[in-house]
Every structure is written in structure tokens, then in C-alpha cells.
Amino acid sequence: AAKENGKHTYIVYSTDLEQSGMKKIVLEGELRKAIEREEFVMHYQPQVDASGKPIGLEALIRWNHPLHGFISPAEFIPLAEETGLIIPLGNWVIEHVCGQLQQWQPQNIHVSLNLSTKQLQDPELPRTVQKALQTCGIPPALLELEITESAIMRNVTESMAILEQLKQLGVQLSIDDFGVSYSSLNYLKQFPIDKIKIDRAFIREIHTDRKDYEIVSTIIHLAHNLNLQVLAEGVEVQEQYHTLQRMDCNEYQGYYFSKPLPPEELDAFLSARTPI
Numbered sequence: 001a002a003k004e005n006g007k008h009t010y011i012v013y014s015t016d017l018e019q020s021g022m023k024k025i026v027l028e029g030e031l032r033k034a035i036e037r038e039e040f041v042m043h044y045q046p047q048v049d050a051s052g053k054p055i056g057l058e059a060l061i062r063w064n065h066p067l068h069g070f071i072s073p074a075e076f077i078p079l080a081e082e083t084g085l086i087i088p089l090g091n092w093v094i095e096h097v098c099g100q101l102q103q104w105q106p107q108n109i110h111v112s113l114n115l116s117t118k119q120l121q122d123p124e125l126p127r128t129v130q131k132a133l134q135t136c137g138i139p140p141a142l143l144e145l146e147i148t149e150s151a152i153m154r155n156v157t158e159s160m161a162i163l164e165q166l167k168q169l170g171v172q173l174s175i176d177d178f179g180v181s182y183s184s185l186n187y188l189k190q191f192p193i194d195k196i197k198i199d200r201a202f203i204r205e206i207h208t209d210r211k212d213y214e215i216v217s218t219i220i221h222l223a224h225n226l227n228l229q230v231l232a233e234g235v236e237v238q239e240q241y242h243t244l245q246r247m248d249c250n251e252y253q254g255y256y257f258s259k260p261l262p263p264e265e266l267d268a269f270l271s272a273r274t275p276i
């Protein structure tokens, strides 16, 4: 069992189950129960500025399965999305993250969370976010919502309306995994976006591959010309960090700085921040 391998070990479901085609049905039933039983936890990955100073955290969900241990979101988010379970699960994330933000209020820390395609089509979303912020007494600017390009492009009119309402609440909006899907640059000027997060696919070889270097450098210039902040995802080595610093990238996230951690392990990160 995963428990024996340590508490941050991930498991995947057995290959038998995977290959039998039963996986989805079994997993869907388990996911349903898990939502009722609240078997989920959030881990938080630090984000730093160009000087290495901690500036924020990204909330990333994990399923703490009673038998299988921690299950990665890549394993269940797509199914949650397909079955519509992402709405109750996503609402749990919003409420849970706001609760955590409330506990961290004294540090004035900024936290981002991920929204899925279906959530971005849920007309209740702005109200859910507003209620969670109000209940916990969180200044809206401390909450950032991450949306992928493909989620926006799925239904441009609907997502535009919802993003406008979210923006009016005062939360920050960012484009996650920038560059890997549509890149219809058109939405960059039409949608009320504050930040783009460059996908780690472009960062991986940025220090060795001329083309990746040029692509990222161009994205950063474009973003700055449009008054957007830029965060680089998946920074794993110092050379990548230094290359990005020279490009004037605003924010950095990746294993080079820290893996996602459970909230109780973030004390050092939080105390390294200068209180405002």
C-alpha cells in the first residue's frame, strides 16, 4: 500500500483494473463517495519573484484515498470533469482554499487555485466564489483563479461573461499552461486577464534550446506589452531560473524552489515573507 511508501507517495490504480475497462466505473463510484466523505486535501506550491522572495502559493488538490494513499489530480480531475462531479469537487476546493487563506490572513499571502472547463461554464461560479470570500473575510485580490486557454475557448461567450463577473469581484485571473493549446492570442486582449503562466513544456529546455529560448522571450515581451504579469512554470534547475531572470520574467514556480507541500509544512515559506 502507498502508506508504507511514505505520505507523499503517489500510486496509480492497478494495471488489471486499468485494462479491464472497469476502472472508470469503479473510480467514478469511489470519487462520488470521496466527495461526500471529503477525502481530499490541498497541497500548496510556493511561487517566488525574480529575487527569490516568496510571493504566493498555488493550491493543488490530492485525493487522500483510505486504501491507496495520495492520488494525483491527473488521475481523477479528467473523470470528475467528464461526470460533472467537478462542480461539487471544485466548490469544495474554492471553500477549502478560502478557509486556508483565512488562517494565513496575518501573513497576507496570495493563493491561486485551478478552475476546470465545466466550472467556467457554471453560472453559479461567481456567486460561489463571492460567498466563500465573504464567509472567510478574504480580500478578493489575495485569491487568483487559473484557467486554461482550452477552457476559455470551449465556449468563448459564456466564459467571457463569467470571467467578467469574477473580475468584478476583485480576484486575479491567470491563464494556466500558456502556449500548449489554442494560443488564439485574440482572447488576450478581450478577456480580463492579469497574468499568464508559461507551460513547463517551454521552460524545460529554455537554457539549452534556442527555439524555446526565443519563444519564451517573445511571450514575455508580448505579455509585458499587454500589461500582463508572467509566471514560468516547472522551473527545476538554476540555469532555467537565471535565463528567465534575464528575460525579466516576473514570477517563478517549480521544484527548484519547492514541491507542493501540505499547509503545515509551509511555515518556513510563510515566515520568509515580509509582513505587509
Ligand code: C2E
Binding pocket: 045, 059, 060, 061, 072, 073, 074, 077, 090, 093, 113, 114, 115, 116, 146, 176, 177, 200, 233, 234, 235, 236, 253, 254, 255, 256, 260
Ligand atoms: P497545473 O495547474 O499546471 O499545476 C502544475 C503541476 O505541475 C502540478 O502537478 C505541480 O505539482 C507540477 N509541478 C510543479 N513544479 C514542477 C516542476 O518543477 N517539474 C514538474 N515536472 N512538475 C512540476 P499536479 O499537482 O499533479 O497537478 C496536475 C494538474 O491537475 C494541474 O496542473 C491542474 O491542471 C490540475 N489540478 C490540480 N489541482 C486542481 C484543482 O484543485 N482543480 C482543478 N480543476 N484542477 C486541478
Ligand code: MG
Binding pocket: 058, 113, 114, 146, 176
Ligand atoms: Mg495551475
Ligand code: MG
Binding pocket: 176, 177, 197, 199, 233
Ligand atoms: Mg500549469
Ligand code: MG
Binding pocket: 176, 177
Ligand atoms: Mg496543467
